[in-house]
Amino acid sequence: MNSIAKRLTVGIASLLLHASLPADTETPLTIATASPAGVYHVVGRALCRTLSTPCRAQPSDGSSANLRALRRGELAFALVQSDLHQYATQGxxxxxxxxxxxxxxxxxxxxxxPFTLVVRRDADIASLEDLQRRSVNIGNPGSGQRSTMLRLMDARGWSRTTFRQVHDLPADQQSMELCHGNIDAMVYTVGHPNDSVAQAIRLCNAEIIDVSGTTIDLLVNAYPYFSYATIPAGLYGPDQPEIHTFGVKATLVTRADVDAEQVYRLVSEVFGAFTRFKATHPALGVLTPQVMIEEGLSAPLHDGALRYYRERGWIHDEALLPVRHEIRRGAALAGMAN
Structure with missing residues (x-):
């Protein structure tokens, strides 16, 4: 075969190859989550499996990092804690x-x-107050667990010097550090059951303890994104009691400039397969549409989401106004300062 014939053959083969490819491959929708060890990532994957379009759950450094990436236009969707959701909305x-x-x-x-405090049984920690002079992991910078812990420390009047050591480990490393004796306690703001917490209890002779008292009461009364929470008894073994604590909500957020039709399709497909979606993790089992569109949301609803909720009759004209949580400071915050 001469050189001209060879070039023609290669050219025809190349045309046929490109003709066999899809004319326009759809860019996957990405939902930023948090640590692969946490429930955020599980929920992100569950959301993606619910959708008919290509979708990927992307691990990240957590809520703060997600909100900053959204603001820079690097993300279209992200999971974030309700407290950081409000902080970003209000600046x-x-x-x-x-x-x-x-x-x-x-x-x-x-x-x-729920804000979850997991401790080594041999560390002699029976309450929140016993964390003083202990080695504690407060979470990596940018994570929701760290933000909640810092809010709690501020309310209690604690600083990093309150503890013997402060660690900044991400969620997927903290349980093994607890097992190795490098930390006495770890905090985790997470849905339950959680693999990282289960690992610490199963392998490290660890336990979950209550997080309650005057400081927690003041926090819940002062900030609408906090509420009392419980972790059911027996979730991590027959000897685990019901745990009393407080917590936040996970929220799905986006940007105003994200296509309204894309947001509408996401919302309609999640609620169209709602029973199947809730079955993907026990933490989702108690969800209801009304709670999901009313609680934990500080930023205004996206137009695409609002359109779907109005079509279903779940929301009315007054919801066109931004959903703003006014912090009930007053006596509660004054109490923290005393």
Missing amino acids: IEGFRQAGADTALRSVFSLHSE
Whole structure:
């Protein structure tokens, strides 16, 4: 075969190859989650499996990191804790320098996330107060668990010097560090049951203890994104009692400039397969549409989500106004300062 014939053959083969490919491969929808060891990632994958379009659950450094990436336009969807959701919306706390994120939009809230204190049984920690002078993991920068722990420390009047050591480990490393004796306690704001917590209890002779008292009462009364929470007895073994604590909610958020039709399809497909979606993890089993569109949301609802909720008759014209949580400071915050 001469050189011209060879070039023609290669050219025809190349054309045939490209003709066999899809004309327009759809870019996967990405939902930023958190540590692969946490419930956020499980829920993100469950959301993706519910959708008919290509979708990927993307691990991340957590809620704060997700909110900053959303603001920079690097993400379209993310899972974030309800407390950081409000901070970003109002431009307070860790988002004060950046200012209020007026482009942040709510899609819906998801499961409750109890603040979970896991301790080594040999560390002699029976209550929150016993964490003083112990080695504690407060979570990696950017994570929701760290934000909640810092809020708790501030309310209690604690600083990093309150503890013997403070560690900044991500969620997928903390249980093994507990097992190795490098930390006495770890905190985790997470839905239950959780594999990391189960691993610590199963392998490290660890236990979950109550997080209660005056400081917790003040926090719950002062901030609407906090509420009392329980972890059911027996979830991590027959000798595990019911645990009393407080917590936040996981929320799905997006940006105002994300296509309304895309958001509408996501919401309609999740609620169209709602029973199947709730069955993917025990933490989702108690969800109801009304709670998901009312609780834990500080940013206004995205137009695509609002359209679907109005079509279903779940929401009315007054919901066109931004959903703003006014912090009930007053006596509660005054009590923290005393």
